[in-house]
Structure formats: structure tokens, C-alpha cells
Amino acid sequence: MAPTIIYVHGNGNQIAMERLRSEWDHALFGRDLGAASRMAYWARLRYAKPRGEAAELEAVAEADPAQRLVGPEAFAADVLREARQESGVATEAAADDERLQKWLLRMVYDADALANGEAGGPAEALPLPRKLRIAAFRALVKRTFHDVYAYFFGGMRDPMRQVVETTLAGAGGPLVVVGHSLGTIIAYEALRRIGAQANVDLFVTAGSPLGVLEVQDLLDKPLRVPDGVREWRNVNDARDLVALDHRIRPEYAPADRCTDFIVSNGSDNHHGIGEYLATAPIRDVLRPLFTGEAAPLVTAGGLRSVSKPETPVVAEEAAVVAPEPTAGSTGSEPDERSRSAAVLVGKGKSAPIRRAAVTTESVIGPDERVRIFDTHLSPWRMICSLRLTGPTGAGAIGTGWFIGPRTVLTAGHCVFSSHFFGGWASQIQVVPGRNGPGDSAVSTPFGRVTSTRFSAIDRWVAGENADYDIGCIHLAEDQDLGNTVGWFSLAAPPAEDLAGFLLNISGYPGDRGAGQEQYFARNRVLRVTERRVFYEVDTFGGQSGAPVWIHEDENAPPRAIGVHAYGTGGTPADFDITANSAPRITPEVLEIVTEWVQQDGGWPQT
Structure with a gap:
């Protein structure tokens, strides 16, 4: 049986119902679906007549x-x-x-x-x-x-919900429900009231305030995915004023039936429904259902988000408790506290931890990586594809990221590999902001630079993993590309604080072709030790050296807390977990890295 899509519009007066339905159809499918789409038009309850055509x-x-x-x-x-x-x-x-x-x-x-x-x-x-x-x-x-x-x-709760319930009851076949703004609240409560009889294959909420605590306080408890909904996709722009709290998965159970996507909405107020409907997390799943079109191979889109761990683990070895210094800046110089923090913190040490078996980076459980392009949330311009160039060959070696005008951080084993010491490659090429098909020699909008000068902390030698697998690429004085693309701030939060974060990794995985695009993944911390952090974030070969970063505030720039290195694989006796791993930005690492940046002319002391 053919599906029916039910739209539930958002705030304010609207144009006439059929015109509004047709506009949503065209924004999503490029044509009018006719009887296959319906608009739950509640505006007539609040406004005497439809809005005029004036902009x-x-x-x-x-x-x-x-x-x-x-x-x-x-x-x-x-x-x-x-x-x-x-x-x-x-x-x-x-x-x-x-x-x-x-x-x-x-x-x-x-x-x-x-x-x-x-x-x-x-x-x-x-x-x-x-x-x-x-x-x-x-x-x-x-x-x-x-x-x-x-x-x-104002007494409109029952009448508005009734409009949605009546529209749902009059539609045949499996249903898709798409709500916008206030319409997401009305649709959610209507679906909760209908229960398992709703028969909704997909519930999509766009620009929704359902993640806002003050709104959740007014909803029936417990918060949950409506019984008749098989999958819930929540799509928001981080600048959307209505959806100030962008994620619903941690609060609405069961978590495996809902996914959050952060997308870029280019409308004037970052809340427009037409722009939301055109984003990949909505368009690419719905077009095949209603038009027979295959989902495109190349998709823009947002990030997938999962809930924080209920009981984050801090390993006993995590004895370092230090202030939370930061260094660097996203496009501007750090303040005095950030610049001087590294030299004020002592180098506390404890007994070395046993090392887990090193295996390839891995996708852990379901593959939750999301391919990204130029969105406001992803720090994609600062992240680089690293390539070896030399007389006998060339190839991708991993991911790097700017931490200053001429300083690129990566994994130590990327810049001091056996291939490099073997002499077959004489330079590392830094290509920032690679997003798009192909890996041709054409320069990106932000250019590309090369370097032959490198540094590392406890560099990778003889196949043994160092505690700090962190390397640095130093660019020449005339290669200050970081001033154009911006650079990451660094953070050294205490282990007990870090265990509570969701982590993000952006980099260039080998399974998609070297340097073609970044993948973004966000997932929970599994364990924190004095020098390392272990996490469920999905990675794939080629993302070694990628920044492991956090967003403590949605409006704040990303802050890097580690350098992705490898996966443990299996269930090593050291940690009894399957995880990917990164050396942390600790106070002693921050001190060394600060010296590197200053040698390259960054973070000037004033």
C-alpha cells in the first residue's frame, strides 16, 4: 500500500491550506504529490483568514x-x-x-x-x-x-491536537508525519494520544522545541517515542532560535528509535521549513518512498547524536587533576589566561598504564558516521587531508588540523612512519577543507602547502605505541594558511570531567578515498586514563591524527581534547572494552604544543 505523508505546519499565520501543502511538496519532492500528501492545518483556529501573498x-x-x-x-x-x-x-x-x-x-x-x-x-x-x-x-x-x-x-491544546488526529485518521496506508516548529509539539502529543494504532513508519521533526527543557516540563511524562512510531528523525540548525536545545534522543526513550541531525538551514532566520525539507536527513529518506528516486550517492547533511553514558568510567590510573587551560583560537588570538596556562601547570605523573593491543581504527556497532560538507557546526576548514609526496610515489597518510597560523597537529605515527624514514617521501602536503568528490591535484579554495619539518611527542618507533602519539607539522613562514582557515582551541579538562562529554571526530577515512571528504561522528566516552581517552566514536582507516573535540556550548567554537590514533579492537585484557582511542591533551602536552606554536610565530605573548 502506498504511504501518505502528513504535514503539521509551525508557528504564525499561514497561506491557504492547499497552497501551503503544495509548497511543502515542492520543497521536498520537486512536485505536487496530490492525494499522497495532506496538511494538518491548525492555523484557522488561531487566525481569521490565511496570510496574504506579501513577503x-x-x-x-x-x-x-x-x-x-x-x-x-x-x-x-x-x-x-x-x-x-x-x-x-x-x-x-x-x-x-x-x-x-x-x-x-x-x-x-x-x-x-x-x-x-x-x-x-x-x-x-x-x-x-x-x-x-x-x-x-x-x-x-x-x-x-x-x-x-x-x-x-490559551485553551488551544485540544483543538490543535484534534486537527492532527483527524488528519491522521483520514489517511490510509502507512504514514510519514513531518512537523515543523510548534507543529512538532502538536504532532508529538497527538501521536502519543493515538498510541500504537498510529502506524507511522517515520516521524520527522524540524526546527523543533521538543528538546527545550521548559517545553518538556509541560509535556506528559515519561517522555518517549510515541508507541505507533517506528523511527523518529529530529533535524535542527544550531542557530535556530526556536530549537535552542537541539537534541531529543537522550530524553525520549527508547534511544534506538530516534536520531538527532544538526544541519545548515540557510533561510533568513535559520528556521525556514523549505530549507529544512531540502536537507539530506529528510530529503534522502523520503524521496525514494514517494517518487521512486534512488537516494543520491552524495549527500550533504548533519551529524548523528547519541545519548551520554549513564555511568561514565574514569580509570583508576587517571590521577592527574589540573586546571582547565586552553590555548589557540578559532580565527583570533587567545586571551592571556589561555596563552599562559600551559607554563603554569606542573607535570604530574603516575605509574605507566599497560598498553592495549593496537589494531586498525574501527566502526563500533552500528555505523553512525555522517558525511559532511560546509556546515556552520563542523570545523571543516581547519581540518586537513595529509598526503606524502616524493620521487617514487604519493599517498594519503591521515588527517591533521590547524592549531595556529603555521602549525598543524596530527598523530605522531603519521609524520614519523616507517615509510617516511624509508626516504621514499620527502614532503607532507597539507590540504585543508577537502570536501567534495575526487582527489585531483586542483587546489582547494584555501590552497595547499607542503612541509619537511616535523616534531613529535614520544614518536612512534619500532611498532610500539607511545603514550603520547602526537605529531606536529611546521609550515614555512610564508605558509600561514591558518590565518585563512582558522584554528582549533585546545582544552585539557580533568579526567573526571572528560568522562561526561560526548566526543566528536572529524577526519578523512580511507574507505571513501583519500582526502575526498570528512566524516563526522559523535558518541560517548567509555573510559579515561591519565593519558588516554577511549570512546565509541566510529572511525575508519585514514582518520589517524583527526581532532577529538567537544562542544561545551553550542554557540562556542570547538575545543580539541585529543588526537585520534587507533582502535583497540577485540576485548583486550587491559581495558575489557572495544573502543577507539586518542592520547589526551594533558597539561604537559599543552606545554609542549604551546612551545611548538610559539616557535612558528603563533599565540604571541603580550
Whole structure:
């Protein structure tokens, strides 16, 4: 039986129902699906007549000047007051709505930051004067909050859910449900109420606030994947004001039925449904179902995310407890604390740990790598494909990444391999930001450089794994490519802190052809020792030397905490786990690396 796709639109007044349905069809499939798609059109419950055809930017340009000039707190207070009045909720009887106020204020602060180019860069903002950009982002905040408030506190919850339930009941065959913004909340609650009878093969949420704690507080507990849903895909842009908390998998059980994807939404406010529908995690899974088109071999897309471990393990050997120094910068110089931290921390040591058997890098369990291109979240420009060049041959040797204008960090065994010492290669070529098919000699947009000067900490010799398998490629004075592509910050968090993070690895796996593209994986820490971190992150041959990085704050630059080296394979007696592994950026490593960068003219002391 042919499937039916049900759309549940988001905040604000909408154009006429059939036109809106057709626009979603065209954004997703390139044509109108006719009876195979339906729109759960709840806008008629909130708005007297459909929105006209005039572009919303025209309304933005005529926005109330006061909306553009008042401070964030005052604007948030005005929006809350309007929402209460509109929904008929008296201030003295509005204790429950305080749970939404924090979300509202966070949205306003992020809106102003985006308008000022502080959260994604000025190129990410609307092509309008700053005051109009503020008005545009604040208009999204106001519209979103008014509708969400009306849903939870204005008596619209049951009527809106009923629209979705009626639409679902009238559709035949297996179902796909796609919700946007507030529509994801309505669809989720409707599917929860219908239960196992829903028969939904795929539930897609885009730009969803279902990850927002203040919204979750207002939903029935326990949070879970609706019983009738076989798979849930949650797709968000990290700059989307509505979806400030981007991931649902850790909270909605069972985790194996839902996956989070972070994508790049190029709409004016990074929330547009048309742009979401065109992203690979939605488009590539739905087009084959409804049009018969094969999924494309090359996909853009986002990252897959999994939940944090319930009981992260810190090995007994992890005795180093140190301050959390950082060095480097993403495109700018570090502050004084970051620059001087390395030389202020002592070199605490403990008994050496036993070494696990070294095997190839590996995919651990299900393959959760995601191929990425130029997205705002991935630090792809700073990450390089490394290639040997010489008189008798050439080939990829791994991944590197800039930590300064002329300093590239990688695995020690990549730069001091037996092949290199054998003399058949005289140079290492550094190719940053390789994303796209082929591996031709054509330069990337950011150029390519070569080097013959290298350093390493406890370099890899005689096949024995050193505790610190970390190497460095030093570029010539006229090869300051890091100033163009940016560079990573470094972090040396204590072992007990590191065990609580989800880790990311971006690099160039050998199974896809040397230097063709990066893969991104995000997964949990399995164990931390004094010098190493072990994790479930999927890797493949060629990603040796890749940065192991964390995002402590979605709006903050990535910080590298290790250099990916190898997989343990099997179940070695040393750790009784199957894992991939990296030497950590410890305080003593940070001190050495800081000296390397300074020798190359980076991180100047002032």
C-alpha cells in the first residue's frame, strides 16, 4: 500500500491550506504529490483568514521601531504580557507559564546575538541593516512564543491536537508525519494520544522545541517515542532560535528509535521549513518512498547524536587533576589566561598504564558516521587531508588540523612512519577543507602547502605505541594558511570531567578515498586514563591524527581534547572494552604544543 505523508505546519499565520501543502511538496519532492500528501492545518483556529501573498520581509521593514530598540529583558516582558492578554490568562493566575519564560528570554538573547553577527558571523544574518535584522529575528520570537503560549495556556491544546488526529485518521496506508516548529509539539502529543494504532513508519521533526527543557516540563511524562512510531528523525540548525536545545534522543526513550541531525538551514532566520525539507536527513529518506528516486550517492547533511553514558568510567590510573587551560583560537588570538596556562601547570605523573593491543581504527556497532560538507557546526576548514609526496610515489597518510597560523597537529605515527624514514617521501602536503568528490591535484579554495619539518611527542618507533602519539607539522613562514582557515582551541579538562562529554571526530577515512571528504561522528566516552581517552566514536582507516573535540556550548567554537590514533579492537585484557582511542591533551602536552606554536610565530605573548 502506498504511504501518505502528513504535514503539521509551525508557528504564525499561514497561506491557504492547499497552497501551503503544495509548497511543502515542492520543497521536498520537486512536485505536487496530490492525494499522497495532506496538511494538518491548525492555523484557522488561531487566525481569521490565511496570510496574504506579501513577503514577510515587507512586514519586517515596517515593524514597530520600539521592538527594535528596547533591551532583551524589556522585549521579553512585553511578549509575555501580550501572550497572557491574548490568551486571557491573568497575571496573578499565571504561575505555570513561568516555565516558558526562560526559553523566551534565551530566544531573545540569541536573536540579538545573531542580528549582531555574534553567533555564526555577520554573513549568517539577514541582508538588512542591523535594526531591521533585530526586528526580523524578534518577530520570529514573538510569533513563536504567542502560538506556543496559546497552545499550552490559551485553551488551544485540544483543538490543535484534534486537527492532527483527524488528519491522521483520514489517511490510509502507512504514514510519514513531518512537523515543523510548534507543529512538532502538536504532532508529538497527538501521536502519543493515538498510541500504537498510529502506524507511522517515520516521524520527522524540524526546527523543533521538543528538546527545550521548559517545553518538556509541560509535556506528559515519561517522555518517549510515541508507541505507533517506528523511527523518529529530529533535524535542527544550531542557530535556530526556536530549537535552542537541539537534541531529543537522550530524553525520549527508547534511544534506538530516534536520531538527532544538526544541519545548515540557510533561510533568513535559520528556521525556514523549505530549507529544512531540502536537507539530506529528510530529503534522502523520503524521496525514494514517494517518487521512486534512488537516494543520491552524495549527500550533504548533519551529524548523528547519541545519548551520554549513564555511568561514565574514569580509570583508576587517571590521577592527574589540573586546571582547565586552553590555548589557540578559532580565527583570533587567545586571551592571556589561555596563552599562559600551559607554563603554569606542573607535570604530574603516575605509574605507566599497560598498553592495549593496537589494531586498525574501527566502526563500533552500528555505523553512525555522517558525511559532511560546509556546515556552520563542523570545523571543516581547519581540518586537513595529509598526503606524502616524493620521487617514487604519493599517498594519503591521515588527517591533521590547524592549531595556529603555521602549525598543524596530527598523530605522531603519521609524520614519523616507517615509510617516511624509508626516504621514499620527502614532503607532507597539507590540504585543508577537502570536501567534495575526487582527489585531483586542483587546489582547494584555501590552497595547499607542503612541509619537511616535523616534531613529535614520544614518536612512534619500532611498532610500539607511545603514550603520547602526537605529531606536529611546521609550515614555512610564508605558509600561514591558518590565518585563512582558522584554528582549533585546545582544552585539557580533568579526567573526571572528560568522562561526561560526548566526543566528536572529524577526519578523512580511507574507505571513501583519500582526502575526498570528512566524516563526522559523535558518541560517548567509555573510559579515561591519565593519558588516554577511549570512546565509541566510529572511525575508519585514514582518520589517524583527526581532532577529538567537544562542544561545551553550542554557540562556542570547538575545543580539541585529543588526537585520534587507533582502535583497540577485540576485548583486550587491559581495558575489557572495544573502543577507539586518542592520547589526551594533558597539561604537559599543552606545554609542549604551546612551545611548538610559539616557535612558528603563533599565540604571541603580550
